[in-house]
Amino acid sequence: MGGYSTLKTTNEFQRLFKKGRSVVTYAFICYYAANDLETNRLGVVASKKVGNAPARSRAKRILREAFRAAEPTLSAKIGKPCDFVFVARAKTPELKSTKVLKQINEIRLYRLD
Numbered sequence: 001m002g003g004y005s006t007l008k009t010t011n012e013f014q015r016l017f018k019k020g021r022s023v024v025t026y027a028f029i030c031y032y033a034a035n036d037l038e039t040n041r042l043g044v045v046a047s048k049k050v051g052n053a054p055a056r057s058r059a060k061r062i063l064r065e066a067f068r069a070a071e072p073t074l075s076a077k078i079g080k081p082c083d084f085v086f087v088a089r090a091k092t093p094e095l096k097s098t099k100v101l102k103q104i105n106e107i108r109l110y111r112l113d
Helices: 010-019 053-078 097-106
Strands: 004-006 021-024 028-034 040-045 082-088
Touching: 004 053, 010 028, 010 040, 010 082, 028 053, 028 097, 040 053, 053 082, 053 097
Parallel strands: 004 040, 040 082
Antiparallel strands: 021 028, 028 082
């Protein structure tokens, strides 16, 4: 598959929040749904519940890096290109990206065939 692009519009995020499947861990919430494109797309959200601006930025950086490393594995698990939204939780800024990567690799995603 080779790389990923990003979700940009509110409608793209809202579609996943309303119609996508979700997986909850202590580090993040992951929403995902199939798309009609050639690549996966990523969106990252960190609300004020996560902390101040530097904490939110760190949480988003950690989630983006973990997704970048896990993207080939996620593609194989699901079987087709998908849109992903990762929502940071309060503990996310305190974690290392390797720990979040381990969480991403352990989550159970269902095939969207």
